[in-house]
Amino acid sequence: MTIIYQLITVGIILLVAWNLFREKRLAEQMAAALVLIPLILRALMIR
Amino acid sequence: MTPQRKYGTWWTALFLLLLVGGVLLIVSHDFLAMRVDLPIYPGLGVTSTAMLSDYFAPLKGTAADTMAYILQGDEPGGTAFVLGGTHPNEPASSLAAIVLIESARVTRGRLVVIPRANRSAFTCSEPQEGYPQTYTIETANGSREFRYGSRGTNPVDQWPDPVIYINAAGQSLAGSEVRNLNRSYPGSPDGNLTEQLAYAIVELIRQEDVDMAIDLHEASPEYPVINAIVAHEDALNIAAEAAMFLEFEGMQIGVERSPDNLRGLSHREWGDATDTLALLVEAPNPAQGRLRGRTSVELIVEGIDPFYVRAAQRGLLYVPFFEAGHPIDERVGRHLQTIAMLLEVYNEYTDKGVVVVDVPTLSSVLEQGVGAFLLQPNTTNATN
Numbered sequence: 149m150t151i152i153y154q155l156i157t158v159g160i161i162l163l164v165a166w167n168l169f170r171e172k173r174l175a176e177q178m179a180a181a182l183v184l185i186p187l188i189l190r191a192l193m194i195r
Numbered sequence: 196m197t198p199q200r201k202y203g204t205w206w207t208a209l210f211l212l213l214l215v216g217g218v219l220l221i222v223s224h225d226f227l228a229m230r231v232d233l234p235i236y237p238g239l240g241v242t243s244t245a246m247l248s249d250y251f252a253p254l255k256g257t258a259a260d261t262m263a264y265i266l267q268g269d270e271p272g273g274t275a276f277v278l279g280g281t282h283p284n285e286p287a288s289s290l291a292a293i294v295l296i297e298s299a300r301v302t303r304g305r306l307v308v309i310p311r312a313n314r315s316a317f318t319c320s321e322p323q324e325g326y327p328q329t330y331t332i333e334t335a336n337g338s339r340e341f342r343y344g345s346r347g348t349n350p351v352d353q354w355p356d357p358v359i360y361i362n363a364a365g366q367s368l369a370g371s372e373v374r375n376l377n378r379s380y381p382g383s384p385d386g387n388l389t390e391q392l393a394y395a396i397v398e399l400i401r402q403e404d405v406d407m408a409i410d411l412h413e414a415s416p417e418y419p420v421i422n423a424i425v426a427h428e429d430a431l432n433i434a435a436e437a438a439m440f441l442e443f444e445g446m447q448i449g450v451e452r453s454p455d456n457l458r459g460l461s462h463r464e465w466g467d468a469t470d471t472l473a474l475l476v477e478a479p480n481p482a483q484g485r486l487r488g489r490t491s492v493e494l495i496v497e498g499i500d501p502f503y504v505r506a507a508q509r510g511l512l513y514v515p516f517f518e519a520g521h522p523i524d525e526r527v528g529r530h531l532q533t534i535a536m537l538l539e540v541y542n543e544y545t546d547k548g549v550v551v552v553d554v555p556t557l558s559s560v561l562e563q564g565v566g567a568f569l570l571q572p573n574t575t576n577a578t579n
Contacts, residue, residue: 153355169208172201181211185218193351195226195319 157191230318235578236570240300242267250402251395258315258352259392264296264308272304273406273547280311281376283344285413287478287526297570304549313376315352317344325490334566347374353388364458380464400469407541410461410475411530415484416512423449427466427473437536476533478526479514498522528560
């Protein structure tokens with residue numbers, strides 16, 4: 149069960165990272181970077 | 196219409212990604228540091244230790260496996276069990292259990308103490324509450340740090356939460372309660388980690404043939420069940436008599452009967468699932484409450500909060516609250532004196548008594564501070 153949610157989290161991380169590089173507005177890039185922090189912490193099961 | 200300025204490039208994205216990496220390194224260090232147990236220094240009264248996985252093997256190697264300290268007396272008698280740290284955001288619970296481990300002795304029967312019941316919950320703090328990760332108690336020979344954790348099992352160890360949690364006793368609860376040890380009794384051997392932990396604790400009570408089991412807690416001052424003993428009906432007489440004697444000694448305490456229809460809590464399920472006399476004790480912790488001001492180490496240790504003083508003046512609380520607050524010395528002292536009194540009353544009615552000596556009283560803890568009853572940080576026989 150947990151591994152499925154981890155895989156979903158990794159999928160979202162990839163989408164947000166893709167958006168970070170495609171986005172042309174700096175503010176949106178910053179927002180994407182901020183969103184990545186909790187997602188990566190959970191994918192790595194640190195927090 | 197003015198065109199929107201766009202400054203984002205691949206280079207800014209790369210820079211932000213590196214920044215995210217830096218932040219992750221710093222916060223990961225902090226979060227991972229919480230997984231290291233702070234030391235406990237067993238006193239002369241501790242005769243042996245066991246792991247909870249000795250009572251339920253599947254717990255071995257998990258974040259929920261925790262140490263039980265056994266204080267065996269020379270004279271044969273019964274067995275008492277004290278559980279601290281069910282909710283690590285209720286620090287007097289764990290600290291009172293640690294004081295027993297470090298300073299109490301047993302002359303008759305046996306005392307089993309678990310100070311970190313939900314060890315996984317000590318490895319994280321509650322999101323959005325601003326809690327510090329540790330608090331400090333001064334001892335005669337320096338400071339000692341103790342972990343201030345979360346109410347529930349670390350989500351890293353048990354994830355995700357369901358929308359509705361139906362526990363092993365059939366009670367429907369909010370989804371987040373799935374990680375609450377004191378909603379998971381009697382537990383389940385093939386349930387989630389918290390249910391397995393609850394099952395292991397019930398197994399300990401069964402296998403050690405525990406006669407009296409006491410679960411230590413704290414509650415926010417606006418919560419109705421506070422400064423109270425909650426007793427399973429089998430233990431109600433002992434709780435009532437102990438409360439009466441505690442009142443004679445000047446300690447205000449009430450008695451509540453464990454509700455029949457609130458399932459999953461220790462005072463109900465321990466008593467129903469085993470032959471033990473099941474009791475739960477509550478003390479007031481302003482750091483838990485919704486009306487509190489700034490959340491800090493001082494609030495946890497000194498228990499002073501002007502907002503609670505104002506709330507008490509307006510009659511909104513279930514416990515008196517003055518400028519002096521409810522310091523951790525008082526809360527730990529209350530727990531210790533209540534445990535001592537419950538055992539004293541129990542011993543009057545049985546030939547399987549448990550005699551525990553050197554348990555600090557409320558007045559001695561208030562006078563000398565709880566640090567006076569903790570062993571020094573430089574003691575060499577620490578356990579984690």
